[in-house]
Amino acid sequence: LFRSKQWYQRRVAITAGGKTNEELVDIILNCDKDNTISLDMWEQLLRYIPSNDEINALKELDGDPDQIELLNRADRYFYNATKIYHYEERIKAVNYQKKFDERVRTITPKLGCLVRASTEVIKSEKLKELLTIILAFGNYFNYGKRGNALGFKMETLTKLKDTKAADNKTTLIMYIVQTLEVMFTDV
Numbered sequence: 001l002f003r004s005k006q007w008y009q010r011r012v013a014i015t016a017g018g019k020t021n022e023e024l025v026d027i028i029l030n031c032d033k034d035n036t037i038s039l040d041m042w043e044q045l046l047r048y049i050p051s052n053d054e055i056n057a058l059k060e061l062d063g064d065p066d067q068i069e070l071l072n073r074a075d076r077y078f079y080n081a082t083k084i085y086h087y088e089e090r091i092k093a094v095n096y097q098k099k100f101d102e103r104v105r106t107i108t109p110k111l112g113c114l115v116r117a118s119t120e121v122i123k124s125e126k127l128k129e130l131l132t133i134i135l136a137f138g139n140y141f142n143y144g145k146r147g148n149a150l151g152f153k154m155e156t157l158t159k160l161k162d163t164k165a166a167d168n169k170t171t172l173i174m175y176i177v178q179t180l181e182v183m184f185t186d187v
Helices: 005-016 021-029 039-047 052-059 065-070 073-081 087-123 125-141 154-161 172-183
Strands: none
Touching: 005 039, 005 073, 021 073, 021 087, 039 087, 052 073, 125 154, 125 172, 154 172
């Protein structure tokens, strides 16, 4: 029915799974509850979901068993797949479900690291002191305009490197570091 290179690749992908068309349709309808198909095969099914034009061309065969009989195996599979309610959504859902555990395993160590780092930031007294000193500098430099602030947004810290002194070389962060080294050596 179809002659494009992509359609040929679909044919190869469908036949590579080792399942009959009827078995594939049943597996999709049951959302592969028995883990019958590999993740790779689900990715192939997802990659080769027929377009609306292709689906419409296949649906035109309805009621003509002779034409359906002439279809090759992959074309018959896709013809049968057009009969599956929410075919594309089912394929996407099962593919997502199959990848979920792998994604959880991948992200779990990163989340643990993030939680530990966040805990350390929250517990750090020296960091609190440093942020208090930076707030004091900000209140001093902004006295009369926006001085006496009770806090600042964390994104403000990135602006410390952009604020320069009259010599146009020294940044506010450099000045704060120099002051910390002289007056607040324990921070």
